[in-house]
Amino acid sequence: MILVIQLKNIYYSYECGVLALKDVSVQIKPGESVAFIGPNGSGKSTLMKLINGLVNQSSGSYDFEGQKITPKQLQNDIFSKSFHKKIGFIFQNSEVQLFCSNVYDEVAFGIRQMGMSEDEVRIRVYDILRLLKVEHLKDRQPYHLSGGEKRKIAIASVLVMNPEVLVFDEPMNGLDPESKRFLKKLMIELNEAGKTILCSTHDFEYVEDVFKRVVVFSKDHAIIRDGDYKGIMDDKKFLFDNNII
């Protein structure tokens, strides 16, 4: 089976020299649901960006569906677009993902570029808005929505492009309990539908049952454990010692 994501000995340092990822090696199979947990500043968000090709590793290798992801490859316009079509990223701050004048255009933005007819675009947009229960917001300005609504529109705008891998960066941040429950249910449904789900999170209460595997980062930006979600989450001493609970 071809791995969706294969990271080998990844190191990443910011331009100012600060190390953000240290010797990170992870393999993700298609259809897996993996949570990345660790204390603040441990490198989870940086890894999410790296997986999406927004930053490039200082050393090590990153393969996506068997193809090397390098700065040179990402400069290739066709490769870069195909890659971004296959992997969707929901940012920690949903506001940065919303730049169109209304919700309908926001959701339609990606698929309109894929050469779909306006009828197909309409079908997909309404399907997604219904799935996320935000059809009534279609004419609203994205920026003036509530935090939970913004998050749902950001997810809709990514999901409408039907990516094979969905990457969530702290998806539960700033959401009320009802929105968190909704998002948890959605992630489970998407995973059952065959999507690979990767997620960096702190909110363990609301992500239980979503993930089968967990990767734990230490404050030193390295992976200290990778295994069964339940087994690791039950090891309270380990989680406490590493500033996770």
Add this chain to the structure above:
Amino acid sequence: MPEWLLKKDDYAAKEEKNRFINKSILSILRMLSKFQYGSKHESNRFKINAITKIVTAILLVILVSLSRSFGFLLIIDVYLLLIISILKSEEINHIIRMAGIVSIFTLIVLLPSIFMGNANNSILIVIKTLTTITIVNITSSISQWNETTKTLKLFFIPDIFILVLDITIKYIIIFGEFSLNMLYALKLRSVGKNKNKSTSVSGIIGTMFIKSKEMAEDMYGAMECRGFTGEYKLHGKLSFRLNDMVCIIIDIGFIASYFYFVRV
């Protein structure tokens, strides 16, 4: 769950010549890294007061621009080389690159003058430019933004102006990071041909305006809650240590050597 979401799309991306988004991302990254470059160093490096550093820099720039003596410029350059030699390699790279680019540009501008027989004066100007740029870059390398703005108080700049300047620098970084993330989001969803790039960019600019208005209102609210009434007093501790005294003595030496070379 819609049926199309359960199966893979058969989609082949098409090439687009326009690299507008990538170029914008790169230019914002460059701008942000410049600010990070200035803020990453530990405060009070070399244990020299920010005021001493700024005053020394201004004094040297004035002396260099007034001097017509190669000997004096040579002394200053040797001093600057000594300082550069104890900086970090990335700082040395930055300083040499900046000084080199500006000096070469000045040299090119002055080439006609050199060919017309005015070589001495032209070379003097190039050396002065090189020295001045090096002084400014060394000062910015070893000083932090917040330290530098505080020294403006010395020049009778009102405290409220310094506060506004500090906040401006802070918000350039915050909005730079925000706009960078918006461009990242635009890039990730630009998976085909987009004929209306300008509309997306105007959307980003519009969002930035709303965001800046909201953040400005929030910050003013937070300041009011902490008792801000429009008056702002900047408090800074001025501690002169041995290194400051050494620096001042060197400055006095430069002033003396300037007058010595004028007389010669």
